[in-house]
Amino acid sequence: xSPGSSTExxxxxxxxxxxxxxxKNLNQVTYPDRESNLGHLVSRPDALAVTPxxxxxxxxxxxxxxxxxxxxxxxSRNRAEEKKTALKRLKIPEANITPRTTGIxxxxxxxxxxxxxxxxxxxxxxxxxxxxEYPRANSLVSTKRNLSSSEYINAIKMSCNxxxxxxxxxxxxxxxxxxQPGCNETETLGHVLGFCRKGELLRNNRHHRVRGAIACLLRxxxxxxxxxxxxxxxxxxxxxxxxxxxxxxQQKAIIIDRTxxxxxxxxxxxxxxxxxxxxxxxxIPYLKAKYNNPxxx
Numbered sequence: 001x002s003p004g005s006s007t008e009x010x011x012x013x014x015x016x017x018x019x020x021x022x023x024k025n026l027n028q029v030t031y032p033d034r035e036s037n038l039g040h041l042v043s044r045p046d047a048l049a050v051t052p053x054x055x056x057x058x059x060x061x062x063x064x065x066x067x068x069x070x071x072x073x074x075x076s077r078n079r080a081e082e083k084k085t086a087l088k089r090l091k092i093p094e095a096n097i098t099p100r101t102t103g104i105x106x107x108x109x110x111x112x113x114x115x116x117x118x119x120x121x122x123x124x125x126x127x128x129x130x131x132x133e134y135p136r137a138n139s140l141v142s143t144k145r146n147l148s149s150s151e152y153i154n155a156i157k158m159s160c161n162x163x164x165x166x167x168x169x170x171x172x173x174x175x176x177x178x179x180q181p182g183c184n185e186t187e188t189l190g191h192v193l194g195f196c197r198k199g200e201l202l203r204n205n206r207h208h209r210v211r212g213a214i215a216c217l218l219r220x221x222x223x224x225x226x227x228x229x230x231x232x233x234x235x236x237x238x239x240x241x242x243x244x245x246x247x248x249x250q251q252k253a254i255i256i257d258r259t260x261x262x263x264x265x266x267x268x269x270x271x272x273x274x275x276x277x278x279x280x281x282x283x284i285p286y287l288k289a290k291y292n293n294p295x296x297x
Contacts, residue, residue, distance in 0.1 A: 123169060124161045127263025131159075163189050190262030210258055211242050223247050231290070233282035241280060246293055253293045255280045 087094050092109050119129045131138055138159075139145070144152050157163045166176045166187040178187040180198045185191050192199060215225045224246040231239050243256035257276050261268060287293075 123167075126161055127265070129266055130263045130268070133266075158189060161189060163192075165189055165192060188262075194260065194262055206260065207258075210260065214256065214258060215243055218243070218245050222249070226291075229287075231280075231283040232286045233279075234285065235282065239279060239283050241283070244287065244291070246291060248293070253287075253291070255283075255287070 084094065090106070090109065092106070115128075115132070119125045121128075140147060140152070140155055141159075147155060154163070162168065164171065166172045166179065167189075176186050177183075178185050178191060178196055180196055183196055183198075185195065194203065211227060215227055218225050226244040226246075227242065229241045229244045231241055233239055241255050242258055244253070245256060246253045255276075257280065259272060259276075261272060
């Protein structure tokens with residue numbers, strides 16, 4: 001429709017905001033020329049007589065009083081009181097805060113509270129408390145080192161115990177038992193990684209790689225290393241130790257049975273150590289005689 005037409009039509013890019021203010025005079029507004037690429041305006045002779053009726057501002061409509069505008073920022077805000085109120089809401093003792101490190105302390109405190117809250121979750125917080133012991137292992141969250149995109153996503157899911165296993169709440173409504181035929185255990189991430197026979201080959205390969213890395217490190221340090229050592233305990237039961245490390249110069253000998261466990265709690269390392277001592281301490285007399293070394297630990 002041309003601008004000169006009596007029909008009240010206008011382009012979509014005309015000044016829409018003038019529609020309510022101009023009322024019946026809408027057809028008198030200047031329109032962009034649709035046929036011109038230069039955007040020249042084509043206006044009717046009486047378009048210049050149109051004046052938008054904008055609402056008038058009144059000082060009484062302002063929500064800010066003139067007295068508050070006249071006050072200085074120091075008078076309008078009591079920063080010391082705001083600080084006390086914020087610390088009280090955060091439940092942070094004011095004695096722990098210094099003027100120059102307020103922000104650092106607040107971030108540390110809030111980070112710690114979020115971590116503690118995460119640890120208290122019944123399912124997604126299992127084993128999370130151990131992450132605090134070795135922060136370097138958590139660097140993959142920010143570096144994504146040597147991980148593909150899919151591996152990185154799965155690593156984050158496993159760290160938060162969100163992997164698609166049946167024990168995750170809401171994952172399945174039928175059963176939480178392992179989907180591997182013949183396995184009647186609860187399908188948790190720990191079960192999949194450390195017990196289920198479906199991944200036994202991968203689990204054994206992982207075991208050998210870790211054992212080999214530890215043995216190589218000990219050899220580089222000058223230790224005499226023996227891997228997969230058969231030994232007999234005092235009750236005539238047969239055992240197999242992952243690594244026997246002997247340092248004859250330092251008069252030391254160590255039995256190492258490395259294990260990879262799903263994180264559980266802070267006492268887990270001590271409990272695993274006690275389990276291994278129960279298994280291998282009865283084998284020490286046999287190893288002393290086999291390697292002619294009385295210094296096994």
